[in-house]
Amino acid sequence: MTEVQHENVPEAEVSPSDSPDVLPPRKRSRHRVLFGTLAAVVLLGGAGAGAWAVSTGALADSGQEAPRQQFATGHVVRGDLEESTSAVGTLRYEASRTIQAGVAGTVTGLPSPGTTASAGESLYSIDDVPVFLLGGERPAWRGFASGMDDGSDVQQLEEALSELGFFTGEPDEQFRWATTEAIMDWQESHGLDRTGELPFGSVVFADGDLRIGTATANVGDHVAAETELFQVSGTTQIVDVDLGLSDQQLAVLDTAVVVRLPGGEQTSGTIISVGTPTETESATGESTTVIPVVVALDNADAASAFQEASVTVDIPSQSREDVLSVPVGALLALTPDQFGVEVVDSDGSTRQVPVETGLFAGGRVEISGDDVSEGTEVVVPSR
Structure with missing residues (x-):
């Protein structure tokens, strides 16, 4: 199973805005995008924005003051994105x-x-x-x-x-x-x-x-x-990880990894050994070929509370340096072939602009486009 992890990019602050959302009098629908592992499923939702637009139009016709819309926003952030593959490992003392x-x-x-x-x-x-x-x-x-x-x-x-x-x-x-x-x-x-x-x-x-x-x-x-x-x-703790053949390209000496310990704590580590393909047999008798990998902990005291434990090791699989990104929830499907985001202008109005997408990692997505830059405020629907 592949999990994605985002590093070195701060989470966008999501907060309600006091500025009115100036919307056209026609109904506007918003497509929210839900992403699984390396696949995207586009769902139609968010009809409330259109309903607000219709109601404010009616209020304007009647001469009444329209209520100020509240919506959650985030910002386009520049930084590094990194996707990782997670594998189960065993923490133990070396050289038994x-x-x-x-x-x-x-x-x-x-x-x-x-x-x-x-x-x-x-x-x-x-x-x-x-x-x-x-x-x-x-x-x-x-x-x-x-x-x-x-x-x-x-x-x-x-x-x-x-x-x-x-x-x-x-x-x-x-x-x-x-x-x-x-x-x-x-x-x-x-x-x-x-x-x-x-x-x-x-x-x-x-x-x-x-x-x-x-x-x-x-x-x-x-x-x-x-x-x-x-x-x-020995007195040094290590982590044994068996990678599947499909992930053997990740087994590279000196690769920095993240080791997630029982109880939610995590520490950094480094791959110090990569073995040859080995056939193992599961409890059900099924044979599987794996690549044995050994990880050394960078902080020897990080796992001192454990003599032996099952841990999760996150190994980098893809990365992007110095890119723009937004929370995945900010992404819109403008057409079946075009993604976009909803930009909040200085006067509080919003507009949909097209973007190109890149790496999805840690709940964020890499984007680029003429109408987005570092610090651009975008609508991020609350869940």
Whole structure:
């Protein structure tokens, strides 16, 4: 479903006018235009204006003073119009995964759900031996000790210890005495034996802080290696959106979007990832091909009240810059092929003038014509 949104154009102020509407003595009918998604349906209405004209003509003939007409007006505004396509998305924390036990044993410590673990802190413990979180993108796949083969994991360890202030050299892929010394100093800072070695399973690497999720094991459980212990994620919230193939042209990196949160609040975001077409299956078993899109929130605190929620993402689909526009309700159908607006002149009289229409967005319509300019007052029928 496509919704339209208007940005950077102030809503026209609609107010009653005290000036009489000078109308010809013949009956005048007004065509109001109701627009759906990308289609216009023209209805005949507003016969009251003609009836007023007839009554004022009769009053003029009788010598009585005609009552002053009241009608709502707005103004032609210059600014930007933007139409957007709305898609349902899911707000969640990024990089969700499961922490598994590195070694077999009895679980003697687990983190509390909802807390945050940072590099250098104990993450959990097996047989009363703490397992620590260190900074790094690559997962640990072997232990660390003197004489081990060179590798990028060694450099990652040295970089992590350097961030914590224990490794003072230039990190590289070789396990040297400086590496052993840095490990021993770090172990001593946590009250551990100064072995200078880190057995496999004694550290967990993560690129940033971890938000602790639901536990899948309990303290006291005897677990095997690779048993799932608890869920974790990053601390940054993102929005996952599946766009239909018909809207794939909207999936463009770095596009600014609007994210509408539960409760009516909204915040801005940016598309940071566009995936390849993926086939999904609905609850009814129907297969659909979608384009997975990831949106990052520009304000990290905007959705802090939500752990996970369904949201609406408005993605720009069309835009016009520096154009004239009026409320859609001001548009008239002068003929089957010609639109117009009813302009209010300085003396309070009104006249219908033709206009060309452009983009419809956010309850407004782009117009142009010889008889309209920024600030022109137009009749906007009240609903």
